Amino acid sequence: MKVGMIRCMQTEDYCPGTTDFRMVREKKGVFEGVEEEIEIVGFANCGGCPAKKSVLRARKLVERGADTIAFASCIQKGTPIGYPCPFAKKMKELIQNDLGDGIRLLDYTH
Numbered sequence: 001m002k003v004g005m006i007r008c009m010q011t012e013d014y015c016p017g018t019t020d021f022r023m024v025r026e027k028k029g030v031f032e033g034v035e036e037e038i039e040i041v042g043f044a045n046c047g048g049c050p051a052k053k054s055v056l057r058a059r060k061l062v063e064r065g066a067d068t069i070a071f072a073s074c075i076q077k078g079t080p081i082g083y084p085c086p087f088a089k090k091m092k093e094l095i096q097n098d099l100g101d102g103i104r105l106l107d108y109t110h
Helices: 018-026 054-063 088-099
Strands: 002-007 039-045 068-071 104-106
Touching: 002 018, 002 054, 018 039, 039 054, 054 068, 054 088, 068 088, 088 104
Parallel strands: 002 039, 002 068, 068 104
Antiparallel strands: none
8 A cells, every 4th residue: 555645734833744654654643454565655645724735746646656555644534723624525526526447535643
């Protein structure tokens, strides 16, 4: 599995993504049960509200080898600040429509 992660731009200032990376390394969270090796291809933010740049960033991650796009938990779960992205559903829908069914989307990391 080659993963490209998209995170919330609003949380970048205080969350370095270490838990996201640990979940990959330890195969926990959404990665639990993944038998194959997991490689992180890239880690990008959504581009800021309302996440219009997320489609282009997901496309770039796929161009660089990702077969899976994982939305960091800050997007759908709102961790660590407890404020889920109000555009998360639309962002996922736009990315899915752009990339098609050949790319796996994961709703969270931990």
